[in-house]
Amino acid sequence: MDHFAYRDRTLLCEDVPVPELAEKYGTPLYVYSEAALLARLTEVQTAFKAADPIIAYSVKSNGNLSICRLMAQHGSGFDVTSGGELHRALTAGGSGKKIVYAGVGKSDAEMRDGLAKGVFLFNVESEAELHALGAVAQSLGVKAPVALRVNPDLPPKTHAKTDTSVKGVKFGLDIETVVDVARSVVGHPGLAIVGVHMHLGSPILSAEPYRQGAAKAVQLVKAFREMGHDIRFLNMGGGFGISYRKQEALPAAAFAEVILPAVKETGCQLVLEPGRFIVGNSGILVSRVVFTKETGGKRYVIQDAAMNDLIRPTLYDSFHRVWPVTPAADVPTWPEDCEAAIPNTQPVDVVGPVCESGDFLAKGRHLPALSRGDLLATFSAGAYGMAMASNYNSRLRAAEVLVTGRTHRLIRRRETFADLTACEDDCLR
Ligand code: LLP
Numbered sequence: 187m188d189h190f191a192y193r194d195r196t197l198l199c200e201d202v203p204v205p206e207l208a209e210k211y212g213t214p215l216y217v218y219s220e221a222a223l224l225a226r227l228t229e230v231q232t233a234f235k236a237a238d239p240i241i242a243y244s245v246k247s248n249g250n251l252s253i254c255r256l257m258a259q260h261g262s263g264f265d266v267t268s269g270g271e272l273h274r275a276l277t278a279g280g281s282g283k284k285i286v287y288a289g290v291g292k293s294d295a296e297m298r299d300g301l302a303k304g305v306f307l308f309n310v311e312s313e314a315e316l317h318a319l320g321a322v323a324q325s326l327g328v329k330a331p332v333a334l335r336v337n338p339d340l341p342p343k344t345h346a347k348t349d350t351s352v353k354g355v356k357f358g359l360d361i362e363t364v365v366d367v368a369r370s371v372v373g374h375p376g377l378a379i380v381g382v383h384m385h386l387g388s389p390i391l392s393a394e395p396y397r398q399g400a401a402k403a404v405q406l407v408k409a410f411r412e413m414g415h416d417i418r419f420l421n422m423g424g425g426f427g428i429s430y431r432k433q434e435a436l437p438a439a440a441f442a443e444v445i446l447p448a449v450k451e452t453g454c455q456l457v458l459e460p461g462r463f464i465v466g467n468s469g470i471l472v473s474r475v476v477f478t479k480e481t482g483g484k485r486y487v488i489q490d491a492a493m494n495d496l497i498r499p500t501l502y503d504s505f506h507r508v509w510p511v512t513p514a515a516d517v518p519t520w521p522e523d524c525e526a527a528i529p530n531t532q533p534v535d536v537v538g539p540v541c542e543s544g545d546f547l548a549k550g551r552h553l554p555a556l557s558r559g560d561l562l563a564t565f566s567a568g569a570y571g572m573a574m575a576s577n578y579n580s581r582l583r584a585a586e587v588l589v590t591g592r593t594h595r596l597i598r599r600r601e602t603f604a605d606l607t608a609c610e611d612d613c614l615r
Contacts, residue, residue, distance in 0.1 A: 469568025
């Protein structure tokens with residue numbers, strides 16, 4: 187995985203041995219590689235260079251301020267989906283000129299805030315939202331710059347919980363009616379329809395949905411222009427997949443190959459909203475084995491990370507590679523096929539301390555024998571890991587560390603018991 191590699195049977199993040207980080211910062215611990223983050227951002231920037239793109243890093247995938255700041259420092263904009271994410275993007279040095287505002291349920295206050303902060307594009311998902319945004323903008327004496335988000339009715343087949351472009355999901359305007367909606371707001375004093383937005387789902391491991399989606403987007407750009415809208419932006423969203431198991435993901439160039447010709451045909455500026463592609467394989471979750479046990483004919487490894495730290499396996503049955511940080515000499519350090527039964531391993535469920543049977547990081551996974559105190563790495567955990575973490579079971583959320591070469595910095599401290607109750611008022615005391 188990007189910038190995580192084994193040397194002398196020890197996992198390193200860039201040049202730092204992971205056991206050193208676990209010792210210093212404790213576990214569970216999210217560890218990110220700056221080099222990996224920048225390499226992935228650069229890969230997208232380079233692949234799409236011909237379209238002079240605005241790469242709007244999707245804050246929802248990992249909103250840590252230092253990670254957002256790194257993105258801003260290296261030319262990225264932001265895709266935000268709430269007032270909180272807008273706050274993060276701006277705090278991290280982002281500028282409204284490169285911020286797109288998404289979301290099916292923006293409040294009037296969020297719209298006002300977005301307009302005040304100079305957000306360059308609101309992705310609008312319904313007629314009701316369009317009119318509300320128009321009214322808010324008018325009350326401020328401005329025109330809201332809008333990209334109509336269209337549901338292209340394409341099945342990129344991700345997961346029932348992350349498909350966003352198949353008929354019947356809550357996202358976007360129906361492709362059959364979006365042209366009428368656009369026509370209904372020609373000349374609206376509070377709205378400037380300047381773009382078309384399409385996000386196909388996440389994660390996507392084939393370029394084909396983008397080819398088909400982009401073709402539909404081109405038709406919409408033409409139709410909107412014919413009715414007088416000055417369409418300048420084509421926003422193809424995020425969704426580029428990463429390798430969770432082997433090398434199943436495509437490089438950014440493969441998506442560029444199908445998207446760029448469509449952008450060229452329209453003459454629009456391209457906007458992309460990648461999250462997972464940039465941060466997913468740039469982070470791991472490090473945990474420590476608490477106990478092992480056998481029950482009901484099954485072996486369990488109970489370690490100190492849980493569904494509250496990384497909910498993807500529980501929520502989507504997602505697969506994350508899990509492997510010891512310091513594997514013994516009788517197993518490979520990086521099994522090519524991490525699902526196979528390799529010698530000197532046995533099938534185990536890797537679970538956490540949370541009181542739910544659905545609390546697991548891996549099921550039926552072949553791992554070498556483990557004992558109390560051993561460190562485990564859960565890979566590809568940079569995206570939708572910490573971002574979806576909670577305090578369930580009153581567990582303290584993990585710390586996060588950013589590694590740069592030989593140096594490491596704490597970019598989020600571990601929570602304390604005081605943090606847990608900080609927002610509560612013990613008023614019956
Ligand atoms: N743009 C829009 C409008 C989105 O809805 C999303 C993700 C993105 C961009 C960024 O997608 P990415 O490039 O990161 O794939 N929690 C789920 C993923 C939910 C994605 C939601 N929308 C997971 O852990 O797989």
